[in-house]
Amino acid sequence: MKQHNFSAGPAILPAPVLKEAAKAVANYQGMGLSLLELSHRGPEFTAIIEEANALMRELLDLPSNYHVLWLSGGASMQFCMAPMNILNENETAAYIDSGVWANKAIKEAKLFGKIDVIASSKEQNYTFIPKNGKVPKDAKYLHITSNNTIYGTQWAKFPKSSAPLICDMSSDFLSRPFDVTPFGLIYAGAQKNLGPAGTTVAIVREDMLGTVQRALPSMLDYTTFIKENSLYNTPPVYPIYVSMLTLRWLKKNGGLKGIQRKNKAKAAILYNEIDRNPMFKGTVTDKADRSLMNVCFVMEEKYVHLEKEFMQICKANGMSGLAGHRSVGGFRASIYNAMPQSSVQALVNLMADFAKAKA
């Protein structure tokens, strides 16, 4: 049976990427060796990481004062690494609290400087993007989370800010074109749109670095990775390789503009059904904030007892990863770049059929 993987992350990857990724483990380019066994200093991996860097630069249209870094530890490590590298103890950074991950970023940043949370939708269970914050004049940066996986909210347009933006872009990275120049730092765990779990990309603008007073351990210093081209020590070779394959796939499929068109179309199909179908409703209160990556919905109160049954029908039809986060409940369909429109349509068909049968 055709499987439809709606998992929030680690998440669906393009089928041709997985095919090639499997081959590389068995026998890399006919060498008779697995990519897992090859030296990260050898010509094979050198070519891989150079291609990954070039594709990333091209797809994001990065100016030359931005560096592409391949790190480890997930976005959670960046929650501390970003302020550690950029914020002095007597300096202020502005944060917008749009969900659990933003909250964790705030918690870690407080160890390194003065943190001003300028807007939050916490009291409303993060059902919208709080846009009413004012960035203090002395803020060294403004930190935002571009997409909130748990709540299905997304910054449709990034906020204007006098301070450089720092953005946790983990869950919608590479899903749409955007102007990178207001960003001082972008970071993203690979395991949504980029690749498997195990590597984290940071896009750093040069002028963000070199102003902190504290001594930084080598592995927590962005400049180490800049100087050594992400090869100061053994990097996560295979996650970087699979990410490179995904970047290739993305380029071949129209780049960020092409994927945005597809992502918009897929999300529209699903949100239209949620709005049309009397049995379901979306959980995001401001429709302008609806995520194109994670579509969160529940059943209307009078049907809520049917949620379990519908979930079982989804499972019986090869659909997995559809349970909403426990703090939101209901359903969450994660429809990242690699999700085909046909899978979204299959879910929509089930929703329509179920409502017809039960309403």
Next chain:
Amino acid sequence: MKQHNFSAGPAILPAPVLKEAAKAVANYQGMGLSLLELSHRGPEFTAIIEEANALMRELLDLPSNYHVLWLSGGASMQFCMAPMNILNENETAAYIDSGVWANKAIKEAKLFGKIDVIASSKEQNYTFIPKNGKVPKDAKYLHITSNNTIYGTQWAKFPKSSAPLICDMSSDFLSRPFDVTPFGLIYAGAQKNLGPAGTTVAIVREDMLGTVQRALPSMLDYTTFIKENSLYNTPPVYPIYVSMLTLRWLKKNGGLKGIQRKNKAKAAILYNEIDRNPMFKGTVTDKADRSLMNVCFVMEEKYVHLEKEFMQICKANGMSGLAGHRSVGGFRASIYNAMPQSSVQALVNLMADFAKAKA
């Protein structure tokens, strides 16, 4: 042609592990999904990490006051994370400088406390293990590097110490049985004996933690990983999976006692040839310190012009990764757990034939 992968790391992995690892990327357990796409909170990965933990405990015979943690960032990250978690600024730690990696560990540790380098073989280009150090009475721990990949030296017996041992065991982890109880912390990048690059194991004894005054970011705090069973955030799923497969293979092949027997036999074949063959010599000055993992050798002075030719013959016979580190020169045969004796024998045969033809 049969390939013989003598790479120092990322390094050879057992053939059956690679076969299963490739299958998991294509289609995990017949689910119709790749392991790379599956949630780290799902039943599949939960089973994987639980089995990995259980196998690690069993193979190392870990008492219950030791925790197994799956981290990221390589041993290089542990160079800072270990002292950050264990050493206060006014406290002293003893370090033994047995090579470049020990040296890096010392450099990072100096950011966190008083570091006493009690022995070093740096002046002799690290050609032996410096064993003449005295651990100061007030030392919070003694840090050693169990095996020095670059120089081909290894602690055959671990030093006695009044302070708990902290050991970077990256390049000989799981290659021999040992008593874990003198160790307060062991860490190892996976990419030698354990799995592919991308995960790092730490074995922490409970009493080592909880005494530092400094505030620790969540991702740099061992207790975060203890509390959350290495699942505070998305871990490097695939590297952990392949490591679990390798642990399974290790158990099936006689565990640490069984692998030690094989490792000793393999190393003996190669060192015997180096000592017997008039064309070659080992680079380690104290034979008791010779590594069973990385066998470093050069040509005798009168033959040194033939090194290039011999390397070409090795390559023509499917042997890769044999170049010695630039600071030692000559040859380095890394013969980790997964290296079959037949490959070592093939190299020895080439050495014998070459000497016969050229001497």
